[in-house]
Amino acid sequence: MTPRRRRSRPAALALLAGSVVVAGALVAGLLLPVVGGSGLLVRDAASSTVELPPALTEPTPDAPTRVLAADGSLITEFYAKDRVPVTSDRIAPVMEQALVDIEDSRFYEHGGVDVRGTARALATDVAAGGVAEGGSTLTQQLVKQTLLQTATTDAGREAAVEQDGVAGISRKVEEARLAIEMEQHYSKDEILTRYLNTVYFGEGAYGIQAAAQRFFSVDAADLDLAQASVLAGLVQSPTDDDPITHPDQAATRRNEVLQRMHDLGHISDQDLASTTAAPVTVVEGAAPPRGCTAASTAPFFCDYEQSYLLGTLGMTQDQLDTGGYTVQTTLQPDLQASTDRGLTANIPMGSRFVGALDVVQPGTGHVLAMSVNRRFGCTGDGCTSVDYGVVPQAGAGSTYKAFTAAAALSRGFGAHYTITAPQPYTSTVFKGYDAKGHYGPYVVHNDDAGYAPTYDMTSALVASTNTYFVALEDALGSIDGPLETSVAMGMHYDDAVTQHPVATLEADQSGSFTLGAEATSPLDLADAYATIAASGTQCDPTPVTAVLDGSGRPAVGADGTPLATGDTCHPGALSPSVADTLANMLTGVVGPGGTGRKAAVPGRQVAGKTGTTQGNKTAAFAGITPDYSVGVMYFDPDPANPHAVGGVGGGVPAQVFHDAMARVIEAGPVHDFPPADPAVETGTKGHGPGYQAPAPAAPAAPAAQQPASTPSD
Incomplete structure (x- = not known):
């Protein structure tokens, strides 16, 4: 001194x-x-x-x-002092x-x-x-x-x-x-x-x-x-x-x-x-977990929940560090453990490729689990500070065909609306660049020469036919309907780094919208498909059900009113008849011969949609039951030199869904989707352009097939 x-x-x-x-x-x-x-x-x-x-x-x-899981167990704490x-x-x-x-x-x-x-x-x-x-x-x-x-x-x-x-x-x-x-x-x-x-x-x-x-x-x-x-x-x-x-x-x-x-x-x-x-005897105890990097489980969920408290609910980090709050979250630890196992069994920790999986509860928007095959908040191999469960990084491919189908069903195009669109199909509405950089009418292929020219909407979803869905966009006249429907169902296009805003997408009118090239987060994908599972009710995703102050009373904001921790749901994002009909159509995707058949859980009704982007750069799967909606994304996070994942959405992502959710679904009650609406199935539009007498649809391309063009997965 x-x-x-x-x-x-x-x-x-x-x-x-x-x-x-x-x-x-x-x-x-x-x-x-x-x-x-x-x-x-x-x-x-x-x-x-x-x-x-x-x-x-x-x-x-x-x-x-203190941040608590749905069962009351501790996830982590935020504090300035222990x-x-x-x-x-x-x-x-x-x-x-x-x-x-x-x-x-x-x-x-x-x-x-x-x-x-x-x-x-x-x-x-x-x-x-x-x-x-x-x-x-x-x-x-x-x-x-x-x-x-x-x-x-x-x-x-x-x-x-x-x-x-x-x-x-x-x-x-x-x-x-x-x-x-x-x-x-x-x-x-x-x-x-x-x-x-x-x-x-x-x-x-x-x-x-x-x-x-x-x-x-x-x-x-x-x-x-x-x-x-x-x-x-x-x-x-x-x-x-x-x-x-x-x-x-x-x-x-x-x-x-x-x-x-x-x-x-x-x-x-x-x-x-x-x-x-007697000598002084100590029994050293560890300090309680501090922040999301030290969370006992689900660090990516923790990061999402922290961002939600600071952004959506308007709290400050100082409040979290000093205020003595109790945050009750939606995380289900048993489900989280199952999704962690199912994800890393197929996409190991430290893999070059990111695997990210989110689970949302239809009808509430509660985020029940969030798994990523990375360690959160550290540096070095296998580490990241990017919350891949929330931040859009890669396209979701043909999962977007459900948005086009929902928009078409809402406009009177029936579940069996039939189009003959041989490949290559040249759009009558949309323009684009070909492989040589020439601008002109948009031309699309399927990923296998064996696809039949004629499908109805249901069989086109099951086989994931690119030519059919671009032709269906032609019949709709623009991408406005599919785009607006996707937003109503819960999709966001507001990431300034990886996405194009809605206004830009509307102005560009790219016929490839239905093929899902736009960067998508697993959370948006799960939430949008939850709208289908919930008979058309869209609920904003939420990781929090209550925030209590140190006295156990509901916490209040700067204006003195309680923080808005309730569910925020919007009935009618899709009409119930359209949503229920679409859910039943999508069960075929997970059935025999469907592109997502690896996701099937015997004895339980599962619907879904596979997705793969151009050159197999990324793959995705969206799977739903009446109780769960799951979004799976699989991609290389390197923006400068991304490697292809070497498969399609019906491969690893669909298998991840099965391995993560099968036991959970089997342990729960048997629930089925409400039946399809016959009027929606029939529609009001008759047959589509180029209609010919139906021929048996060709089977979907094998999951391991490497497409030469935009894949149909």
């Missing part, structure tokens, strides 16, 4: 004179009247004119926010006694300032020209610690611990004034509990509960004499007397505490002898 510079004699005399003035103010303003004999301060509450700052009237500072405030009945009485005995043995007798100790300390301080001796009561220490820990500026923190000269003595005077006022507002039990919840014990632990867990792996309520005496000794020098790093010094300090407790008659001779004879 740098030696204090010696003051000149005139300066020292000036400082002493100023100090005497301050001391006189203390005696005149605070310590009178004093009742003789006991030397105790007596002050009528009615005479108080000191106003307590907010920090001293609010609950214990820096309480952590602190778990507890009530008095959750603190062992021996802990309270040990602290009072060593720090302020007249705590229950004085009124906030111990005149005897303060007078002695003040005389020493004045002689030294600054604060040289403590003499503070527990109440004064609480004032100091609270003002220090809640200070938001360096100046405020320095003022809370000022030691030199008149400023240091003035700080002590102010602490005494505020301590007296606190004693008028709070009981001794409340002050002691607040102190024990506030003070720093070392090793990053603030408050007695965190300290008990950190040093002994027990709750504060279960501390014994040996443990309590160690912790009581820490508050004056938490570094030097740390029982983990300095066990001998901790034992010496512990014995001082025990001797003081014995001298005051609070422990027996036997307790003193047996406890001081």
